[in-house]
Amino acid sequence: MAAFGTVFTPEMIISRFNNNSWSTPEIVATDSISLHPGAHVLHYSSTCFEGLKAFRHADGGIYTFRMEKNVARLAQSSQLLALPGFDKAMLSKMILDIVSRYAADVPQPPGSMYIRPTHIGTEASIGKAAAPSLESMLYVLLSPVGDYFAGGAKPLRLLLEDNARCAPHMGMVKSGGNYASALQPIMKARASVQADQVLFCPNGDVQETGAANFLLIDGNEIITKALDSSFLHGITRDSILTLARDRGMTVSERELTVDELLERAAKPGTEAALSGTAAVLTPVGTLIHGGKEYQVGSGVAGATTNALRQALNDIQWGKAEDKHGWLTKVC
Template sequence: MAAFGTVFTDEMILSRFENNGWTEPAVVPTQSISLHPGAHVLHYASTCFEGMKAFRHADDSVHIFRMEKNVARLQQSSELLTLPKVDGAMLSQMIVDIVRRYASDVPMPPGSMYIRPTHIGTEASIGKAAAPSLNSLLYVLLSPVGDYFAGGAKALRLLLDDNARCASHMGMVKSGGNYASALQPILKARAAVQADQVLFCPNGDVQETGAANFLLIDGNEIITKALDSSFLHGITRDSILTLARDRGMIVSERELTVEELLERAVKPGAEAALSGTAAVLTPVGTLIHAGKEYHVGGGKAGNTTATLRQALNDIQWGRAEDKFGWLTRV
C-alpha cells in the first residue's frame, strides 16, 4: 500500500491573490501550477498550510471534520506570516467544492480523505527579505489515505530535547519552516537512541514534538501545555480535551516541567500520547532523557488513550452523536 499522503486526486482547487483581490476559485489538474524561481515562498518561506480530513459514513454521506477551525487557523497563520488576508468563506467553499467533486474517492473507515489547504507567497522578488509578498496562491490538495494504524498502534519512543522546535513567536503558525527546523534533531534521535520522535522541552518546559502535541494522562487527569505562541494550537488536541472534559476527566492546561513529567509518567497507570490529524492519538511508551529510559505504562499503549481515540473516531465516522457540531456534510 502507498505511504500515507503520497496518493493525490487528479485535480485540486485554487485561487490567486493579485491586484489586491482574490481570483474566482478554479479546479485545475493537480500538477498544473508553476512558480517563478524568484517566488517569495522559495526564498523567504512565506508558506502555511492546514491538515484536516473528510470521512465517509455508513449511509455513504461524506463529512469534513472541524473545517471551520482549520480555516480560522490558516487565516491566523497567514496573518502572522503577513501573507494576503484569506477570505474564510471563500476557502470553506473551495474545500467543500473539491471534496464534493471527489466524494466517490473518500475511503470507507478506517480510511479518509486528507485535505491540505496551502497558502504561499508568489511575488517574484528576491529583494524582499524584509518585506511581505503582495501576491499569493491558495490551493486545496486532496489525498485519499488508509488506516494510519494498519500495523497496530505501537507505543512510541520520545527523546526529550532541551532545544525549541522553532522561534518562540512562530510556534502557533502552521508553517513549513517549523517542520524543517525539527527534522535534523529527529533524524539524530532516531540514529542515536532509536527514538520515533523528539519532544522539545526548551529550558525544561515540555512543549510538543516535531509534528504533534503532547499529552500526559495521570489517572483521571490530562496535563498539557497551556496555549501560547510557542507551539501549535492543535485542533485534534482541542477535540481530545473537549471529549475528556465531557467524560468527566480533569483537564489541566498549564506549564509542565521535564522533572514533573518524568516523575509522573512512571507512576502505575500513567499514560502519554501525541495528538495530531494523521494519527488522532498515538500512545507513547518510552521517554528518553539524559541517557536514561523511562517507561510509561509499562511501555505499552494505555486504555484511556485508546478510549479517547475511539471516541473521536466514532464521531468522525458517524458512529456516535456529533453533539459538538464538528462535522460539515458535503
C-alpha cells in the same frame, strides 16, 4: 500499499491573489502549478498550510471534521506571515467543492480523505527578505489515505530535547519552516537512540514534538501545556480535551516540567500520547532523557488513550452523536 500522503486526486482547486484581489476559485490539474524561480515562498518561506479530513459514513454521506477551525487557523497563520488576507467563507467553499467533486474517492473507514489547504507567497522578488509578498496562491490538495497505523499503533519512543522546535513567536503558525527546523534533531534522535520523535522541552518546559501535541494522562487527569505562541494550537488536541471533559476527566492546561513528567510517568497506570490529524491519538511508551530510558506506566497503550481515540473516531465516522457540531456535510 502506498505511503500515507503520497497518493493525490488528479485535480485541486486554486485561487490567486494579484492586484489586490482574489481570482474566482477554479479546479485545475494537480500538477499544473508553475512558480517563478524568484517567488517569495522559495526564498523567504512565506508558506502555511492545514491538515484536515473528510470521512465516509455508513449511509454514504461525506463529512469534514472541524473544518471551520482549520480555516480560521490558516487565516491566522497567513496574517502572522503577512500573506494576503482571504475570505474564510471562500476557502470553506473551495474545500467543500473539491471534496464533493471527489466524493467517490473518499475511502471507507478506517481510511479518510486528507485535505491540505495551502497558502504561499508568489511575488517574484528576491529583494523582499524583510517585506511581505504582495501576491499569493491559495489551493486545496486532496489525498485519499488509509489508517495511519495499519496493523495498530505501537507505543512511541520520545527523546526529550532541551531546545525549542522553532522560534518561539512562530510556534502557533503552521508553516513549513517550523517542520524544517525540527528535522535534523528528529533524524539524529532516530539514529542515536532509535527514537520515533523528539519532544521539545526548551529550558525544561515540555512543549510538543516535531509534528504533534503532547498529552500526559495520570489517572483521571490530562495534563498538557497551556496555549501560548510558542507551539501549535492543535485542533485534534482541543477535540481530545473536550471529549475528556465530557467523560468527567480533569483537564489541566498548564506548565509541565521535564522533572514532573518523568516523576509522573513512572507511576503505574500513567499514560502519555501524541495528538494530531493524521495519527489522532498515539500512545507513548518510552521517554529518553539524559542517556536513560523511562517507561511510561506499563509501556503499552493505556485504556484511557484507546478510549479517547475511539470516541473521536466514532464521531468522525458517524458512529456516535456529534454533540459539539464538529461535522460539516459535504454531500
